[in-house]
Amino acid sequence: MEAPLILQIAKLLISVGVVLGLSMIAERVSTRVAGLLSGYPLGTAIALFFIGLELSPEFAADSAVHTLAGFTSTLALGGGYLLCGRRDGLSGVLAGTAGGLLCWLVASTLLAQADFNRISGTLTTLVAIAVFTWLYRRVPDARAVARGRFSWWALAFRSGLAAGIIFLITGLAHVVPTAWAGILAAFPVTMYPFLVILHLTHGAAPVATVIKHYPAGLGSLLWYALCVSLTYSTLGLLLGTLIGFAVATLWLLLWTRLQIWWQGRHATARA
Structure with a gap:
C-alpha cells in the first residue's frame, strides 16, 4: 500500500539522525565504539519497522527470519570495502564501495537461494562473525581526529545518502519476496554512509578500525532480528520493536562488560 507522507518524513528524519549520531561518536569518542554501535539495530530496525508499517507486521516478521542470515552479506560488504578501499x-x-557492493551482491544472491529458519539463519551469521573476526585480527586500530569546522555540505551528503538507502530498501520490499526483503533489511543502512563520510574526512585507516570491530557488535543485531521475528505478528510493531531494542541493548552491555573483563585479565597476565 502507499505509505502516508508522515511516514516518509519520519523515515527521513530517523535515518538522518542515526547516521549523524554515529559520525559524532567516531569523532568525539572513538572509532572502536562507533564500530560496535554500527552493529546496534539502528538501520535494520528502521527498515523492518517501516516494512511492517507499509506492508504488514506478518511480512516484516517473515522477512526478519531471513535478516538473521542476511547479516552475513553485511560482513561480506565490510570485507570487500576493506580490501578495495585502502x-x-x-x-x-x-573502489571500496564497488568491492563492498560486489561482495554483498554475491553473498546475498547465494543466501536468497536457501530456505532459512531462525536457527539456521542465526548459525550462518555466527559462523561468519567468527571467520571475519579472525580475518581482522591484525588490522590496527586508528582514531579519527576531530575536526573543528562544521560543514553544511557534509551534513547534506550524510542526510541524502542515509535517507536514500532507507527509501530504496523499503521501496523494494513492496516488489520482492520476503527472503530478499529480509536480506535487504540487513543492509548496513547506517554503517555504509558512515564509512563513506569517515573515509572522505579522515582517510582509510579509521574506516578499517570501524570494519574491524563491526562483527563484535552484530550480536545485538541478531538478537533484535530474532525478537521481532517472534513478536511482530503477535504483539505488534511498537511493542515488538521495544522488546527487540531492550534485548539488543542488554546483549551489547553484557558483551562490552565481557570484553573489559577479558582485556583486564590479559593485562594482568602480561604484568
Missing part, C-alpha cells in the same frame, strides 16, 4: 580520498571510497 586509498584515502574519493578514489578509495569508490
Whole structure:
C-alpha cells in the first residue's frame, strides 16, 4: 500500500539522525565504539519497522527470519570495502564501495537461494562473525581526529545518502519476496554512509578500525532480528520493536562488560 507522507518524513528524519549520531561518536569518542554501535539495530530496525508499517507486521516478521542470515552479506560488504578501499580520498571510497557492493551482491544472491529458519539463519551469521573476526585480527586500530569546522555540505551528503538507502530498501520490499526483503533489511543502512563520510574526512585507516570491530557488535543485531521475528505478528510493531531494542541493548552491555573483563585479565597476565 502507499505509505502516508508522515511516514516518509519520519523515515527521513530517523535515518538522518542515526547516521549523524554515529559520525559524532567516531569523532568525539572513538572509532572502536562507533564500530560496535554500527552493529546496534539502528538501520535494520528502521527498515523492518517501516516494512511492517507499509506492508504488514506478518511480512516484516517473515522477512526478519531471513535478516538473521542476511547479516552475513553485511560482513561480506565490510570485507570487500576493506580490501578495495585502502586509498584515502574519493578514489578509495569508490573502489571500496564497488568491492563492498560486489561482495554483498554475491553473498546475498547465494543466501536468497536457501530456505532459512531462525536457527539456521542465526548459525550462518555466527559462523561468519567468527571467520571475519579472525580475518581482522591484525588490522590496527586508528582514531579519527576531530575536526573543528562544521560543514553544511557534509551534513547534506550524510542526510541524502542515509535517507536514500532507507527509501530504496523499503521501496523494494513492496516488489520482492520476503527472503530478499529480509536480506535487504540487513543492509548496513547506517554503517555504509558512515564509512563513506569517515573515509572522505579522515582517510582509510579509521574506516578499517570501524570494519574491524563491526562483527563484535552484530550480536545485538541478531538478537533484535530474532525478537521481532517472534513478536511482530503477535504483539505488534511498537511493542515488538521495544522488546527487540531492550534485548539488543542488554546483549551489547553484557558483551562490552565481557570484553573489559577479558582485556583486564590479559593485562594482568602480561604484568
